[in-house]
Amino acid sequence: MLDTVKAWVRQSQRIAVLTGAGVSAESGVPTFRDVQTGYWAQFRPEDMATEAGFRAHPQRVWDWYQYRRDLLAGVSPNAGHLALADFQRRHPDCITLITQNVDGLHQRAGSTGVLCLHGDIFQDRWLDTPRNCCFIDHAVAGHPPYCDRCGNLLRPGVVWFGEPLPLATLEAAEQAANQCDLMLVVGTAGAVYPAAGLAHQARAAGARVVVLNPAPSALDDAAHAVLRGTAATVLPQLLGD
Incomplete structure (x- = not known):
């Protein structure tokens, strides 16, 4: 064949x-659920990959994606x-x-x-519709980075549960x-x-x-x-x- x-x-x-x-x-490459080890084992992947989860706990979700990025950088x-x-x-x-x-x-x-x-886990995009002041290259470093003019947050450029x-x-x-x-x-x-x-x-x-x-x-x-x-x-x- x-x-x-x-x-x-x-x-x-x-x-x-x-x-x-x-x-x-x-x-x-670890699967979506394989990365739920150590500190991250206490959280459900479904709660880390939704807009609602990010809005409720932006630092936690951002750091989880950064952890995944670090793992991927090693393969x-x-x-x-x-x-x-x-x-x-x-x-x-x-x-x-x-x-x-x-x-x-x-x-x-x-x-x-x-x-x-x-999407692409190594790309970021704005959580809310960007205003004229929102430039990814000028985002203030943080967990997550943000626009210093309007406070808009950067989020991972992946498709979350419930998103088209x-x-x-x-x-x-x-x-x-x-x-x-x-x-x-x-x-x-x-x-x-x-x-x-x-x-x-x-x-x-x-x-x-x-x-x-x-x-x-x-x-x-x-x-x-x-x-x-x-x-x-x-x-x-x-x-x-």
Whole structure:
């Protein structure tokens, strides 16, 4: 089956790749719940990843995200990230990379134009609609940083529970799904929507869909081919020359 999918890759003019947490697993990226250790074990992740939680305890939530950033700074892109970045360098107009991950490892591997459906943990944005006085580069250092003119707080640039996905990013991902002739779904259980719906959109629009995951996923039935294995093992074989 791998050789068949490799042939599909070679034949494709437009490839959309949707990645999930499994792509980063072999880099040692802790899961959302794995970081609830030590001091942080007393708090529920759901209470640390909502707007209400941040407004109630901004310092606590900011420090938790800083703790997660520090953990991520200690890991590196794996062979799966690097294979995607290398393929994009060789075929810059062929691939659109869409990720559910917030860890920034695709970007650190060298991928460009990554559509981050759930945001980027290393980027910040204003909690409230920014006024003319709000400039991120001029924010006063703190836990969290803030605007010294109006008091607006910076927050992590991720999508919290109950928040919609960034509209422009979602629209770009849907366009890629509707226009591709091959979609690779890598390292995701396919349980989170609207991200998982992109595979169904691609198939409905006539694309071949390939699922690459070590274990069965909710998207297997939507796939024309299923590859069992990890991203770090299979992607270099699939995307290499």
